[in-house]
Amino acid sequence: MTEPGVPAEAERVEPGRAEPESRGVSRRGLLGLLGAGAAGAAAGFAGGAATAGVALTAGAHGGGAAGASVFPFYGAHQAGITTPAQDRLHFAVFDPDPGLDREGLIGLLSDWTAAAARLSQGLEVAEGGAVGGSDYAPPADTGEALGLPASGLTITFGFGPEVFETADGGDPFGLAARRPPELVALPRFQGDALEPARTGGALCIQACADDPQVAVHAIRNLSRIAFGRATLRWSQLGFGRTSSTSTAQATPRNLFGFKDGTANIKAEEPGVADEHVWVQPGDEPAWLAGGSYLVARRIRMVIENWDRVQLGEQEQLVGRSKGEGAPLSGGTEFTEPDFEAAGPTGAPLIDPASHVRLAHPSVNGGARLLRRGYNFVDGNDALGRLDAGLFFLSFQRSPEQFVRVQTSLAADGLNEYLKHVGSAIFAVPGGVAVGEFVGQRLFD
Structure with a gap:
């Protein structure tokens, strides 16, 4: 459970990759008016709110303005990374079915792209929909x-x-x-007790939304599209985001009761994501430029043991106060920790083995x-x-960033209350232009 650390540059929409104006139009009202390609082709949001990764608000839906938020699907980067973190998650990992070839994989990715473009705009998965x-x-659509x-x-x-490369060394897609x-597979870390049924996988889909039914609907319908081509390997539902990726969001709490994500870099901080999140044009391989690497870890908390720990010890293990979320060296939640500050006895106010110190960039x-984690x-x-x-x-x-931080956390006192039971790593391609499918540059 690393200390929130990362930058979030706003989602960008390149010229010519604009999204449709969806304000004031319901999911069913839009059905049939826009195909998947047209859904991304309508002009008007190449700059402004869409460029900044700010949701476009869709009028008076039953869910209110927050529930009606619409984020661009097409752009320089995939949505769901620096996008302001939503409250719900459905994460799914798939394996290609035996016999699926290169053209079959391209067909699946093309179909997923078309469906995702519609779903993210509040449309049903395909023309005709549920009824x-x-x-x-x-x-065509499950209807929930x-x-x-x-x-x-x-x-x-x-x-x-x-x-x-398959487990037996095969290369089915060239x-x-x-x-x-x-x-490559992540190395073994302190606290790993990985379960094969929750580890690895070939293809992942992360669906985030502020309504759990919307996120589940997306994965359910994308799974239907994959039938006969890819099979669900494992999945995870999440609630209550455990980090903030925008200054407009309050810092949430994890199931230990502590604020989580205080130091996460926000979407409003320009340039930091280019340094820490996005694969750059000069990096290798070139087809991944504009993308990122995703690490997923299912971390079980030993809740019952933690609930019997005294408050002072809990705060010492974390390195922050439980109420305000301030570092134990003093100040408020967003005060930078002072790891040299000492108490009356001369001992550091922030324990050298605390989570905050071991996960801090200065140590890594x-x-x-x-x-962009979630409680479960x-x-x-x-x-x-x-x-x-x-x-x-x-x-x-680079995955090396995660490996370095997680290696430092081997001495984390919180490890007594944590068990890592699932793990996976993925290369996340850059954004999709209208007329492309996700990951198209990999196949060029």
């Missing part, structure tokens, strides 16, 4: 989002190592030579991560303990 098709055929606004839905795609050198060669509670285990914790998501220009 507009034939009575003698399954509906009928009448709901877009709710700030963003859909982000990534490629795992298995796209480039992409082995284009594999990013850094896209300046490494920072853009965090998945019932209880056979012993009656909550299966709960943090679904950690971070975006970084």
